Amino acid sequence: MGKTELWQWDAVDLAKAIRLRKISSHEATKACLDRLDAVNPKLNAITFQIGEQALRDAEAADAAVKAGEALGPLHGVPVSTKENIDQKDLPTPNGVVAYKDVIAPADSPVVANWRKAGAIFIGRTNAPAYSLRWDTDNALRGRTYNPWAKGRTPGGSSGGAASAVAAGIGPISHGNDYGGSIRFPAYCSGVAGIRPTMGRVAAYNPSAQAERAPTFLTFSVQGPLARRVKDVRLGLHAMSGRDARDPWWVPAHHHGRSPQRPIKVGLITEAPYVHPKVAEAVRKAGVTLSNAGYAVEEVTPPSIEAARELWVKLVAADIRELLWETIEANADPLGIKAVKLWRDALPPITMGEYLKGFSHITRHRREWSLFLEQYPVLVGPNSGDLPFEIGFDTTDLARTQHVLDSQALMVTVNLLGFPAAAVPVGTTPVDGAPKGLPLGVQVIAGRYREDLALDAAEVIEAQHGLETPIDPAW
Numbered sequence: 210m211g212k213t214e215l216w217q218w219d220a221v222d223l224a225k226a227i228r229l230r231k232i233s234s235h236e237a238t239k240a241c242l243d244r245l246d247a248v249n250p251k252l253n254a255i256t257f258q259i260g261e262q263a264l265r266d267a268e269a270a271d272a273a274v275k276a277g278e279a280l281g282p283l284h285g286v287p288v289s290t291k292e293n294i295d296q297k298d299l300p301t302p303n304g305v306v307a308y309k310d311v312i313a314p315a316d317s318p319v320v321a322n323w324r325k326a327g328a329i330f331i332g333r334t335n336a337p338a339y340s341l342r343w344d345t346d347n348a349l350r351g352r353t354y355n356p357w358a359k360g361r362t363p364g365g366s367s368g369g370a371a372s373a374v375a376a377g378i379g380p381i382s383h384g385n386d387y388g389g390s391i392r393f394p395a396y397c398s399g400v401a402g403i404r405p406t407m408g409r410v411a412a413y414n415p416s417a418q419a420e421r422a423p424t425f426l427t428f429s430v431q432g433p434l435a436r437r438v439k440d441v442r443l444g445l446h447a448m449s450g451r452d453a454r455d456p457w458w459v460p461a462h463h464h465g466r467s468p469q470r471p472i473k474v475g476l477i478t479e480a481p482y483v484h485p486k487v488a489e490a491v492r493k494a495g496v497t498l499s500n501a502g503y504a505v506e507e508v509t510p511p512s513i514e515a516a517r518e519l520w521v522k523l524v525a526a527d528i529r530e531l532l533w534e535t536i537e538a539n540a541d542p543l544g545i546k547a548v549k550l551w552r553d554a555l556p557p558i559t560m561g562e563y564l565k566g567f568s569h570i571t572r573h574r575r576e577w578s579l580f581l582e583q584y585p586v587l588v589g590p591n592s593g594d595l596p597f598e599i600g601f602d603t604t605d606l607a608r609t610q611h612v613l614d615s616q617a618l619m620v621t622v623n624l625l626g627f628p629a630a631a632v633p634v635g636t637t638p639v640d641g642a643p644k645g646l647p648l649g650v651q652v653i654a655g656r657y658r659e660d661l662a663l664d665a666a667e668v669i670e671a672q673h674g675l676e677t678p679i680d681p682a683w
Contacts, residue, residue: 218237220437221437230275237286252681253354291384294383294414295313295415305338306539318412318450343597357644371434374400375678395434399679403629405659423527474506474665477508480513481614486648487594488590490635494588595637628658632674634673
């Protein structure tokens with residue numbers, strides 16, 4: 210599919226063409242809105258369209274270009290935002306019927322920063338109830354579908370974002386990542402994304418009635434999804450500005466000191482569960498990096514299983530003690546069942562065990578930080594399994610345990626607080642996926658070294674990236 214239509218263009222190219230007055234923001238925005246009308250009825254990725262306002266904003270963006278005003282890096286570029294962060298005067302339901310009338314009094318930091326960068330907001334994307342599933346379905350907005358295969362999850366909780374950009378409904382979308390909720394949807398839907406270092410991107414919801422639970426504060430971050438790594442980089446830089454409402458925000462540089470050359474890359478092909486096709490994708494990525502001058506070898510990192518178990522233990526404790534009554538009262542039945550299954554994957558713990566567990570985070574981060582001194586870049590699975598069939602997280606405890614085994618390296622990164630970029634590595638033939646099912650890897654680097662992760666991801670993408678956007682495959 211040649212990229213002749215503006216909805217097929219990458220964000221970097223749109224932004225440049227708008228600045229140079231080769232195209233207008235109005236034309237780009239209208240093209241993405243028309244694409245939304247064409248494919249969203251099949252996908253249900255965008256749940257709240259703001260097309261009329263978007264076109265007015267695009268006209269204002271074009272007027273600013275003609276007037277010679279200073280332009281931000283996303284000036285005139287259509288984007289979408291997930292329905293679990295505040296966007297002024299719009300609902301923030303977070304996949305919950307009871308919150309359908311919660312209207313944001315002000316923009317969250319991500320929205321405010323993208324607005325300052327000149328982005329044009331065309332819609333809001335779907336998320337599961339409370340954004341607590343690796344799938345995207347809820348009683349308020351319904352199910353979001355994967356454009357590659359209707360019977361496979363688009364991932365969660367940023368499944369709407371991933372499905373939208375994969376199908377051409379805007380080149381960049383916002384997501385957040387508590388246990389892989391950017392990287393897993395990017396993997397399932399054949400796009401790219403990054404989970405930044407905690408503190409890189411400010412987070413706060415003005416509509417929130419309480420502060421976030423400790424694990425949400427420690428493990429959850431905001432980040433972009435896009436079809437191309439260059440657009441991920443652009444979206445990340447644009448959303449990373451200071452916001453005094455988040456006291457944990459860090460004024461970190463976007464480029465650090467270059468490691469010793471050749472940069473050593475550790476390939477992680479073994480974890481509690483890794484499908485042979487996924488391990489093959491990791492090794493393919495390694496060959497590509499080796500050919501590009503990286504020094505690549507398969508490695509055994511500090512214990513992934515111990516880190517996974519600690520993440521699950523602490524998250525399950527927060528859900529039991531702080532969130533379960535609210536979830537049980539307000540979430541849809543499948544959402545309740547999914548959260549209960551993985552909450553019950555480990556038994557309850559005492560307050561002493563909880564506090565000791567938090568102290569152990571430091572030990573894991575120290576061990577992995579020392580490991581990254583030897584290997585500044587690590588490449589491994591996002592999920593160790595192929596994108597799951599719909600229903601994977603509402604079956605039984607044994608199936609849930611398999612899912613937790615498959616997601617082990619992904620949630621380990623959340624425990625560690627490191628940045629990790631998801632990037633596609635081709636496809637694999639699967640029944641029900643006429644164009645194949647996406648494969649991919651995550652590229653992990655040290656704290657605030659998103660630049661190293663994105664540089665390596667871009668090399669992998671150049672060899673193995675997918676031809677997106679795609680039409681729904683049914």
